Amino acid sequence: MRRSLLRLCCALSLPLASLGAQGPYARLRGVIQDAVSQTPISGARVVIAATGRFATSDSLGRFELPDLPAGVIRFFFNADGYPRTTVVLAFAKGETMVQRFELETVAVSSAADSAADSAAERERVQRLVPVAITAESSRGVRFEEFERRMKSGRGQYVTRAEIEARNYNNLGDAARALRGVLVECGGGRGCQVRMARAGQGCYPEYVVDGRPDNIFGPLIPIRDVEGMEFYTGASDVPGEFAGSNAGCGVVVIWTRNGPAKAKPSAP
Numbered sequence: 001m002r003r004s005l006l007r008l009c010c011a012l013s014l015p016l017a018s019l020g021a022q023g024p025y026a027r028l029r030g031v032i033q034d035a036v037s038q039t040p041i042s043g044a045r046v047v048i049a050a051t052g053r054f055a056t057s058d059s060l061g062r063f064e065l066p067d068l069p070a071g072v073i074r075f076f077f078n079a080d081g082y083p084r085t086t087v088v089l090a091f092a093k094g095e096t097m098v099q100r101f102e103l104e105t106v107a108v109s110s111a112a113d114s115a116a117d118s119a120a121e122r123e124r125v126q127r128l129v130p131v132a133i134t135a136e137s138s139r140g141v142r143f144e145e146f147e148r149r150m151k152s153g154r155g156q157y158v159t160r161a162e163i164e165a166r167n168y169n170n171l172g173d174a175a176r177a178l179r180g181v182l183v184e185c186g187g188g189r190g191c192q193v194r195m196a197r198a199g200q201g202c203y204p205e206y207v208v209d210g211r212p213d214n215i216f217g218p219l220i221p222i223r224d225v226e227g228m229e230f231y232t233g234a235s236d237v238p239g240e241f242a243g244s245n246a247g248c249g250v251v252v253i254w255t256r257n258g259p260a261k262a263k264p265s266a267p
Contacts, residue, residue: 026091035104044079195249
């Protein structure tokens, strides 16, 4: 007698796609295939562990689960001939995730059948079932718009993780690594960011925590920054930041602590 073990492999040829904000719920679309034969697996159930709601794959191995809450969700995969396995995916608000899943079987020789119920064998089998995280966890409600735009592919972005990994000391350090962004130093003004498509003396508009701020923006300490967005010209700038200076580009900065709160006036 031969027994089958299962591995779930994701992030294969189909891309992880975010189709923009579509309301408060996310959606998972997928294809389930055999890892060796690449044939679709029909009749497989993809079950939401927390609620028991499930979708069943069709004759082409396709399935869809709509109306998923944002956040980390655990799924069970059940298919005839394969033991149940688990995968964990993280969803952003309004995201549509498209993914291909491969179910891999590993034959266990009959000589090992007698030991299959031992604790050591169960532990070995368990290690063959990976848990995959296919999306970065959310930075919080205040950064939802930043994360949404970052997934759109429009503009260029610098995250807190990149700032720390590359030891950026100031805004200029982060800007120098970006396409179409210049850092001009000298003339008694220190170093200033300018977009390559903008003319001389045409400097970008700065938006700090959702508010225009061309005074503090260029001088902001890099240690205070959670994320930055760089738009090099009017054609790149999202509508929410478009204005009279959009032609010079826009730099959007999100600080770790948010805007300072106004002090209450004295009674």
